[in-house]
Amino acid sequence: MALEHRGGRVYRYTTERVGGRVVRRYGGSGRVAALGQQLADGTRELRRLDRLGERLRVDRLEHQNARLRGWLAGVSAAVADALRAAGWHQHRREWRRKRGAVMGPLATVPTADQVRATWFPPDLWAMAGELDPAVREKGAKGDKAVAPAVAAFVDGNPAAAALWGDVGRRVLQRWVDSYAGDCLTTRRAVWRVASDLRAGLAGPSPSFLDGLLAERVVLGWVFLAWCESQYARRLAEQTYREAEFHHKRIEMAHRNLMSACRTLAKVKKAKLPDVLALVNVNPPAADGLVPSAGA
DSSP states (O other), X not given: OEEEEETTEEEXXXXXXXXXXXXXXXXXXXXXXXXXXXXXXXXXXXXXXXXXXXXXXXXXXXXXXXHHHHHHHHHHHHHHHHHXXXXXEEETTEEEEOTTOOOOOOOOOOSOHHHHTOXXXXXXXXXXXXXXXXXXXXXXXXXXXXXXXXXXXHHTOHHHHXXXXXXXXXXXXXXXXXXXXXOHHHHHHHHHHHXXXXXXXXXXXXXXXXHHHHHHHHHHXXXXXXXXXXXXXXXXXXXXXXXXXXXXXXXXXXXXXXXXXXXXXXXXXHTOOSGGGXXXXXXXXXXXXXXXXXX
């Protein structure tokens, strides 16, 4: 489309291809032609900005997905190292125990069953008791003067250690914050279901390994639900590329959950030693993907 000047007047024409030939159409003259051209230029600029905004959103989502994939790869590598150290090997992507390998227990569970069985914050708070507010405030700021008091509270209190030191529970806290938002009912219900599900998967008097793998199953389940909720929340307004990204992330979360379930089932069947109790992996804080954790 273009403006033409003839005889002191301005004329506007548009061209388009119709059936293999170029058709030229009259679009007005004078003030009408100028306004029509401005409108066309503005529409073209809006389309360009929309494409740029879509590209930025997709780039941000792909960056977050790449960071999450890197964290999952690190977890898989740590688990693989622990299994190899315990006398296992991988054959066609399946872990098998080497013939003749001695599978003695490597760790014991020093905590009480009622402490190990729950992730539910109110239960842990009730069992842990209260740390002196002044000590807790100074400890949060890194004041080393209160280190002996903090050590006495945590080291002699299994519930306090579980409340403050269970990294899996803190990861779950992030997912609950992101999934439930400010809804107290949803937050409490998700915590209760997650805690009961973890206890049921680990079984009575679980070993460290049983508890760790049950934790991975629960976290995988919450992560998958979060991915699907994010997809459903933007279903009506997302572009094709954004929908494709969400589908890939849901598929990755589903594979992660199924892998954790298979590993837990195999370990319970084979009665592995507690080698994975030695594995401690913290997830990265991806901007916009994983919110800050609370206590």
